[in-house]
Structure formats: structure tokens, C-alpha cells
Amino acid sequence: xxxxxxCGSAVDEADQIxxxxxxxxxxxxxxxxxxxxxxxDVDENARVRLVATARRVRGAVMTEKTxxxxxxxxxxxxxxxxxxxxxxxxPKTIDRTDLPIIWRDGSGAVLLHEAIGHxxxxxxxxxxxxxxxxxxxxxxxxxxxxxxxxxxxxxMTEPPQCMRRESFRDVPLRxxxxxxxxQTRAPFALPAKSIDVHLVAGGxxxxxxxxxxxxxxxxxxxxxTFRRTRAEVAKSLAGAKGAPVVYPGVIxxxxxxxxxxxxAAPVMITE
Amino acid sequence: MIYRKRGCxxxxxxxxxxxxxxxGEAIEERGVFEVRPIAGEIDARLDDxxxxxxxxxxxxxxxLVVSHGVAEHECNGVRWREESRRLHxxxxxxxxxxxxxxxxxxxxxxxxxxxxxxRAGVERDAPPRIRLAPNVTAALxxxxxxxxxxxxxxxxxxxxxxxxxxxxxxxxxxxxxTLPNVFRPSYRIRPVRMPLNLRLESDVDVxxxxxxxxxxxxxxxxxLMLRVLVVEIHRAYPSTIRISRIDAVDRDRxxxxxxxxxxxxxxxx
Numbered sequence: 001x002x003x004x005x006x007c008g009s010a011v012d013e014a015d016q017i018x019x020x021x022x023x024x025x026x027x028x029x030x031x032x033x034x035x036x037x038x039x040x041d042v043d044e045n046a047r048v049r050l051v052a053t054a055r056r057v058r059g060a061v062m063t064e065k066t067x068x069x070x071x072x073x074x075x076x077x078x079x080x081x082x083x084x085x086x087x088x089x090x091p092k093t094i095d096r097t098d099l100p101i102i103w104r105d106g107s108g109a110v111l112l113h114e115a116i117g118h119x120x121x122x123x124x125x126x127x128x129x130x131x132x133x134x135x136x137x138x139x140x141x142x143x144x145x146x147x148x149x150x151x152x153x154x155x156m157t158e159p160p161q162c163m164r165r166e167s168f169r170d171v172p173l174r175x176x177x178x179x180x181x182x183q184t185r186a187p188f189a190l191p192a193k194s195i196d197v198h199l200v201a202g203g204x205x206x207x208x209x210x211x212x213x214x215x216x217x218x219x220x221x222x223x224x225t226f227r228r229t230r231a232e233v234a235k236s237l238a239g240a241k242g243a244p245v246v247y248p249g250v251i252x253x254x255x256x257x258x259x260x261x262x263x264a265a266p267v268m269i270t271e
Numbered sequence: 272m273i274y275r276k277r278g279c280x281x282x283x284x285x286x287x288x289x290x291x292x293x294x295g296e297a298i299e300e301r302g303v304f305e306v307r308p309i310a311g312e313i314d315a316r317l318d319d320x321x322x323x324x325x326x327x328x329x330x331x332x333x334x335l336v337v338s339h340g341v342a343e344h345e346c347n348g349v350r351w352r353e354e355s356r357r358l359h360x361x362x363x364x365x366x367x368x369x370x371x372x373x374x375x376x377x378x379x380x381x382x383x384x385x386x387x388x389x390r391a392g393v394e395r396d397a398p399p400r401i402r403l404a405p406n407v408t409a410a411l412x413x414x415x416x417x418x419x420x421x422x423x424x425x426x427x428x429x430x431x432x433x434x435x436x437x438x439x440x441x442x443x444x445x446x447x448x449t450l451p452n453v454f455r456p457s458y459r460i461r462p463v464r465m466p467l468n469l470r471l472e473s474d475v476d477v478x479x480x481x482x483x484x485x486x487x488x489x490x491x492x493x494x495l496m497l498r499v500l501v502v503e504i505h506r507a508y509p510s511t512i513r514i515s516r517i518d519a520v521d522r523d524r525x526x527x528x529x530x531x532x533x534x535x536x537x538x539x540x
Contacts, residue, residue, distance in 0.1 A: 008293060015288060020293065021295075208366060255285075
């Protein structure tokens with residue numbers, strides 16, 4: 001068992017950030033309340049990490065909480081360990097990994113978090129995405145971590161508008177907050193043979209090579225790695241169906257700063 | 272066990288100067304590891320890292336972190352003070368990225384890597400015999416734990432104190448050996464038993480300096496495969512090498528911030 005409390009403040013001046021330890025009882029109480037609300041869902045048979053943060057920006061107090069459940073080295077951000085157990089029990093029925101992929105359970109949001117969201121953070125060159133696709137960052141808090149009103153962004157045409165930092169010790173960076181993928185009258189034809197993806201172990205986007213890497217944790221082809229350039233991902237998007245499904249969360253790490261990013265996407269197909 | 276740390280650090284990162292002062296304690300009792308802030312600050316003069324960063328701000332530098340920190344530790348009735356300087360640079364050219372990590376701000380060492388990197392040609396097969404520069408060897412050492420080739424000895428270098436305030440023992444890191452010391456990179460992290468301040472030893476210390484040399488890493492090390500920048504007479508190129516045998520280890524060593532510390536020396540494969 002490990003327990004950590006950390007509190008402090010950061011003052012952003014013109015050319016420097018001065019960060020120091022400060023005790024704010026109201027913020028600590030807010031974190032405690034958030035943690036208490038998660039404790040009942042802790043599964044004793046899994047590795048569980050609860051994180052609650054409370055921050056005061058421009059006088060407004062904003063809180064966030066996440067529960068990360070890990071079994072057999074695979075994690076989800078969510079409160080129900082049975083979701084993870086079910087995903088890990090999906091039998092491997094296909095030996096090939098070069099078939100079309102059906103991104104189920106919102107997992108397509110992780111693919112586009114990397115291919116569109118991180119690329120937007122790095123001002124990557126434009127790529128032609130299907131006209132039926134919409135990918136937006138939809139903040140769920142009032143102010144970002146530099147005190148600016150939180151603004152949404154069309155990630156297909158602009159970078160995220162919110163500056164975020166993991167702690168008072170960190171430099172604020174332009175980061176995603178909550179990726180919402182939608183489709184409008186997209187085609188959707190199930191291929192004769194395909195791989196169903198349910199859970200992703202992790203992903204990456206390299207701005208140098210423009211390559212997107214997704215480590216699939218649970219699928220009908222077992223665990224495997226999907227690696228394509230961003231242009232190849234865009235070209236391979238063959239369809240989508242239905243309303244966005246909330247994916248059990250993403251802990252996004254960039255420059256050593258880990259932040260929870262909401263994720264939701266409809267069922268999607270890549271060929 | 273109670274461990275306390277008071278520290279301050281100045282860090283240049285993403286074009287901003289960040290100065291952090293904090294103090295905290297870690298208490299480990301009956302299997303519970305608990306961390307919380309405590310009162311108190313230390314008084315220390317920190318380097319002007321913004322000024323130090325200036326010459327390293329090359330247009331091809333993708334990431335630059337320059338930091339200077341001072342910390343006072345207290346554990347098991349032992350108090351000690353540490354000062355650390357770190358430089359991390361990721362530089363890009365064409366489709367390649369070179370990684371530089373130093374425990375100081377050595378501009379000459381940076382130039383010795385940046386120069387050949389910016390004129391590097393196309394990928395080539397690794398030459399049959401090659402040297403590794405000390406910075407590359409240092410990055411390799413943590414990956415040799417448990418798998419070091421039989422003709423060399425991987426040693427933990429004695430001296431100084433570990434994360435619990437215990438003396439760091441001189442120790443041969445043989446496969447399966449029980450490690451005597453712990454690493455505590457932050458008061459917020461549970462100490463981990465691992466070898467500190469690694470170095471490599473061999474009975475052969477004669478290095479053929481006419482051989483091509485791997486001067487820097489082009490990717491983090493995965494197992495015993497290294498993506499490196501090779502300099503061979505007048506040309507430089509990316510290549511991939513696999514460590515199978517180490518023929519000689521130079522006796523001059525420089526400390527680098529890889530793993531829980533590693534003394535890199537020039538080696539010959």
C-alpha cells in the first residue's frame with residue numbers, strides 16, 4: 001500500500017515559474033472527498049491506483065479523480081475491474097494481425113488521440129481525413145492550468161487550446177483534456193474477416209517519423225502492435241457506426257507529465 | 272523507517288525557467304509507504320540554468336532540459352547533502368533523433384556529438400569491430416545487469432550513501448546476487464533495491480583508437496540492441512549494434528545519470 005500527499009502552488013511570471021510547497025486545507029479536503037467516493041469500488045484482487053487532484057485557478061476550485069485498475073500488467077482507467085477481466089478473457093480466434101480492424105468499446109478514440117490529438121499538439125503537417133470524421137477536444141473544467149478559460153478545439157484543424165500540467169512543479173504544456181470522436185453518416189460495412197479490438201495497452205506518436213504506434217492488449221487476435229504512419233491511418237479509416245462509446249480512460253504521458261484524458265469514439269473500422 | 276528530504280531545483284525546460292522548493296517525508300511502516308509534505312526549506316545558491324541553456328539552444332534541438340538541484344536528506348539518523356547537475360538534449364536531423372544525457376553542462380561533449388550527427392549520412396551496417404564512447408557505455412551498463420558477458424565484470428562502485436543513508440558497498444553485480452543498496456530518486460518513490468554507480472572492468476584495457484566509434488544513442492536502449500551514431504574517419508552514419516562480447520574496457524571513467532548512476536568508460540567490442 002502506498003499513499004502520497006503533495007500540495008503546492010506555482011506562480012507564473014514572465015520568464016519563470018516559481019513553485020513552492022503550500023498547504024491549502026480546502027484543496028486537501030476536496031481531494032479526500034474525491035478519494036472517499038472511489039474507495040467502495042476498490043477491487044482487492046487487482047492493483048488499484050486512486051488519484052485525486054484539486055486545483056484552485058482564478059479562485060475556482062476544480063477537482064479530478066481517476067481509478068486505474070491493473071491486472072496482469074494491463075490497465076484500464078475505470079471503476080469496474082470486471083470490465084478489464086472480461087476483456088482479458090476474450091479468446092484469441094484469429095492468427096493474423098494484417099486483417100481489417102474493428103475498433104470497439106471506444107478504443108478508436110485512443111488511435112485518434114495519437115494520430116490526430118498528439119499530431120495537433122506538435123503542429124504536424126495536414127493529412128486528409130475522411131469527411132465523416134469529427135475529432136474534438138471538449139474540456140470538462142472551467143479554467144486551464146494557466147488561468148485561461150478552458151476552450152474546446154477541433155483537433156483536425158487546430159491544436160488543443162488548454163494548457164495543462166501534472167503538478168505545481170511542472171511546466172504547462174498544450175495538452176488534450178477529453179477527446180470526443182464522432183461520425184456523421186459514415187459508411188459502415190463489416191468485412192468478411194476482421195480483428196475485434198477491445199482494449200489498448202498504450203500508444204505513441206512520434207513527430208519525427210509521423211508514425212503512430214498502438215499496443216493492443218485485448219482483441220480477437222490477442223495482443224499485438226499496430227504501427228502506421230499518420231497518412232496510412234487516415235487512408236485506412238473505412239467507416240464508423242453509432243454514437244461515441246466512452247473508452248475506459250487514457251493516462252497520457254508526455255514530457256514525463258502524466259494526465260488523465262477522457263476518450264470516446266464510435267465503433268470504427270480501419271482496413 | 273522515516274526518510275526526509277528538503278530540496279530546491281532550478282530547471283530550464285520548454286523555454287521556461289522553473290524554480291521549485293519543497294520538503295517532504297516518506298514513512299514506511301508495516302508495509303505501508305506514506306509520503307507527505309513537511310515544513311522547512313534549504314538555502315542554496317542555484318546555477319543560472321537559463322544562461323547555461325543558451326548555447327545548447329540549437330534549431331535542431333527538440334528537447335532541452337538543464338537543471339541544478341541541491342537536496343538535504345535524513346534517514347536512520349544519518350544526514351547528507353547532495354548536489355546534482357543534469358543536461359538532457361534530444362536533437363533531430365532528417366528522420367533521426369540523438370539523445371544526450373550528462374551530469375554536467377559540457378558544451379564540448381555536445382559539439383562532439385552534434386557535429387557528426389548533423390552531417391550523418393544514410394544508415395549502414397555496423398562495422399565488425401567498434402568502440403563505444405563513455406556516454407554510450409554508461410547508458411548500456413544498467414542493461415548488462417544479469418547478462419554481462421563473461422569476460423568483463425560489472426561492479427557497483429563503493430562510496431557515498433544510498434537512499435536509506437547506508438554506505439554504498441563495493442560489490443560485484445553477478446547474476447542472482449542479492450543487492451546490498453537501494454535507490455531513491457525522489458522522496459515520493461518507494462526505494463528500490465538496485466545496483467548503484469555501475470562500472471565495467473576487464474583485464475584488457477588496451478583500446479584501438481583507429482576503430483570506428485559509436486558516439487551517441489539514437490534511441491533508448493532495448494535489451495542489448497543499440498541504435499547509435501557511428502563516426503568512422505571522415506564519415507558519420509546511423510547503425511544498429513548488438514552487444515555480444517566486450518574485448519577491452521578503458522580505465523578512465525565518467526559518471527552519467529543512467530539508471531542509478533553509471534561510470535562510462537570507452538569499451539571495444
